Amino acid sequence: MTTGVRTPARAPAVRPAPAAGARRRVPLAVLVGGGVLAVVVTVLVCVTVGPAHLGVGEVARSIAHHLGLDVAPVPRLHDAIVWELRLPRVLTAAAVGAGLALSGAVMQSLTRNPLADPYLLGLSSGASLGAVAVLLLGVTLLLPVAAFAGALLALTATLTLARTGGTLTPSRAVLAGLAVSQLCAAGTSFVVFWTAKGDSYQEILSWILGSVAGATWQSVAIAGVALVAVGTVLLTSAVRLDAFAFGDTAAAALGIDVDRTRWTLMTLVALLTGAMVAVSGAIGFVGLVLPHAVSALTGPLHRRLLPVVALAGAVFLTWADTLARTLFAPRELPVGIVTALVGVPVFVVLLRRRGGSAWT
Amino acid sequence: MDVTIAAVGARLGGRWVVDGVDATPPADVLTGLLGPNGAGKTTLLRLVAGLLPPGAGAVLVDGAPVHELPRRERARRVALLEQESSSSVPLTVREVVALGRTPYRSLWGTDPDEAAVDRALAAASALALAERAWASLSGGERQRVHIARALAQEPELLLLDEPTNHLDVAAQLALLGFVRSLGTTTVAALHDLNLAAAYCEHVLVLSAGRLVAAGHPGDVLRPALVRDVWGVDCDVLEHPRTGRPVIAFHDVAAPADVRA
Numbered sequence: 003m004t005t006g007v008r009t010p011a012r013a014p015a016v017r018p019a020p021a022a023g024a025r026r027r028v029p030l031a032v033l034v035g036g037g038v039l040a041v042v043v044t045v046l047v048c049v050t051v052g053p054a055h056l057g058v059g060e061v062a063r064s065i066a067h068h069l070g071l072d073v074a075p076v077p078r079l080h081d082a083i084v085w086e087l088r089l090p091r092v093l094t095a096a097a098v099g100a101g102l103a104l105s106g107a108v109m110q111s112l113t114r115n116p117l118a119d120p121y122l123l124g125l126s127s128g129a130s131l132g133a134v135a136v137l138l139l140g141v142t143l144l145l146p147v148a149a150f151a152g153a154l155l156a157l158t159a160t161l162t163l164a165r166t167g168g169t170l171t172p173s174r175a176v177l178a179g180l181a182v183s184q185l186c187a188a189g190t191s192f193v194v195f196w197t198a199k200g201d202s203y204q205e206i207l208s209w210i211l212g213s214v215a216g217a218t219w220q221s222v223a224i225a226g227v228a229l230v231a232v233g234t235v236l237l238t239s240a241v242r243l244d245a246f247a248f249g250d251t252a253a254a255a256l257g258i259d260v261d262r263t264r265w266t267l268m269t270l271v272a273l274l275t276g277a278m279v280a281v282s283g284a285i286g287f288v289g290l291v292l293p294h295a296v297s298a299l300t301g302p303l304h305r306r307l308l309p310v311v312a313l314a315g316a317v318f319l320t321w322a323d324t325l326a327r328t329l330f331a332p333r334e335l336p337v338g339i340v341t342a343l344v345g346v347p348v349f350v351v352l353l354r355r356r357g358g359s360a361w362t
Numbered sequence: 363m364d365v366t367i368a369a370v371g372a373r374l375g376g377r378w379v380v381d382g383v384d385a386t387p388p389a390d391v392l393t394g395l396l397g398p399n400g401a402g403k404t405t406l407l408r409l410v411a412g413l414l415p416p417g418a419g420a421v422l423v424d425g426a427p428v429h430e431l432p433r434r435e436r437a438r439r440v441a442l443l444e445q446e447s448s449s450s451v452p453l454t455v456r457e458v459v460a461l462g463r464t465p466y467r468s469l470w471g472t473d474p475d476e477a478a479v480d481r482a483l484a485a486a487s488a489l490a491l492a493e494r495a496w497a498s499l500s501g502g503e504r505q506r507v508h509i510a511r512a513l514a515q516e517p518e519l520l521l522l523d524e525p526t527n528h529l530d531v532a533a534q535l536a537l538l539g540f541v542r543s544l545g546t547t548t549v550a551a552l553h554d555l556n557l558a559a560a561y562c563e564h565v566l567v568l569s570a571g572r573l574v575a576a577g578h579p580g581d582v583l584r585p586a587l588v589r590d591v592w593g594v595d596c597d598v599l600e601h602p603r604t605g606r607p608v609i610a611f612h613d614v615a616a617p618a619d620v621r622a
Contacts, residue, residue, distance in 0.1 A: 251413065255440075
């Protein structure tokens with residue numbers, strides 16, 4: 003005999019007016035539409051910014067021309083500035099910003115830790131060690147390859163350590179990541195202290211702080227492919243992430259394979275972050291601050307949060323990098339300094355506004 | 363739904379926390395799962411929910427071992443509300459109830475039955491709370507919303523772990539009356555024997571992991587059993603209005619009287 007729950011067949015047509023403590027959520031389509039528009043405008047405008055003065059129209063025409071559209075050509079010098087110099091950098095910044103913000107949002111949920119960022123599992127320290135090995139020890143690998151390999155080694159060490167003698171709990175993952183980070187950081191410091199001289203210090207420092215100054219179309223390809231491939235899987239995992247809201251047992255009762263979901267998503271976040279670190283170094287604060295700022299707008303459900311946080315991350319990092327290269331032009335700052343300068347005040351405002359309600 | 367608990371056992375930390383339990387909670391009514399702290403109520407509920415693989419025996423739902431059902435299918439048929447379920451995620455009531463639709467959603471999160479959340483809210487008389495922040499609810503309202511979340515799973519079997527904990531007396535009575543009125547096969551772990559006696563059609567009594575009694579509360583909840591299982595002397599009276607058993611506790615039984 004099978005008996006379902008007896009409930010009224012039709013839902014009431016009129017929803018009651020919001021009572022005290024009610025929250026209204028902006029429709030997702032509005033947020034995503036606005037976000038896409040913001041990304042397009044940001045890319046077009048940021049490409050115009052720089053020592054050579056270009057208009058948005060010229061930028062759009064240059065891009066359209068390279069995409070094979072039938073438009074009036076742009077002068078060759080301007081076209082080269084747009085297509086060879088500024089566009090790869092702007093697009094890399096956008097992709098890296100989206101990837102880091104997405105990784106941060108997922109990592110904060112997986113570890114149930116509002117302070118989590120994409121580098122929590124030792125990824126940035128591992129990548130730094132790989133990069134330093136190339137820059138200083140003369141290991142003959144491409145820098146992005148070495149950084150990615152370092153990140154993956156660190157991740158493997160963290161997850162192995164976290165899983166020994168038990169299941170993968172959030173706190174074990176965080177503690178194992180801390181141990182691996184410290185070890186890699188010590189290795190990096192040792193190599194820098196022992197071998198670095200002259201200009202290489204600045205090169206190392208700029209890499210460790212994070213920068214997209216050296217971005218090429220190859221960087222766009224690495225960051226873009228990782229973002230689209232991993233980002234798609236993360237977006238389709240949003241429902242499963244939401245099921246964790248009331249803890250592991252509640253998630254299991256809703257049909258989620260708790261251990262496998264956590265392990266798979268941590269690995270995916272690490273791959274995405276590893277690809278981003280490989281092209282840009284360890285840019286801080288994007289993955290930490292953006293999820294908090296955006297969830298104030300979208301609410302905490304990942305189905306709404308993840309697409310919007312990716313778009314916001316793209317806009318944020320693109321503007322931060324534009325500031326980094328223009329603020330003290332012709333000198334450039336590593337963009338990691340700018341993200342921290344902008345990120346910290348935002349974080350403080352959020353901390354004050356949200357009070358104890360969400361971060362207890 | 364037909365539920366058969368067949369010689370089921372579970373070992374945790376080298377000890378049989380549930381040990382050879384045979385029981386058949388009757389279909390479409392509220393069954394109380396009783397027993398002192400540590401008797402194995404929560405573990406038995408997790409076994410029945412299919413969340414814990416049994417160390418011995420099996421739990422069959424409509425003839426199939428529940429822990430071997432595919433996860434999503436199981437979550438569409440069996441809903442479990444754990445004790446003390448809380449969240450620091452700032453969700454609205456509607457969003458909490460919509461979590462119950464998880465086993466029905468597509469990869470992109472769309473729900474084939476958009477009205478299911480409103481139906482579950484209405485069934486739990488929680489429609490007026492729908493747009494409220496979860497954090498702003500009282501204890502009784504939270505339990506009602508939790509049950510609405512479970513109802514959104516459209517389960518054939520509802521498992522509740524101490525649903526009346528921390529509720530005031532009115533909220534306790536309202537909650538169990540509401541659960542009983544659902545007409546869904548329900549097993550609820552309860553601490554309060556008088557609530558169980560008043561609302562349950564059937565009770566299962568666990569002691570140290572074993573089933574020691576099962577049946578109608580009037581037949582099961584006798585002074586000798588209460589003394590054996592809980593170590594408390596009592597008299598069982600008849601409720602002047604409902605005729606149901608009322609347990610009047612007297613004192614903790616002298617240790618020699620307790621057979622344990």
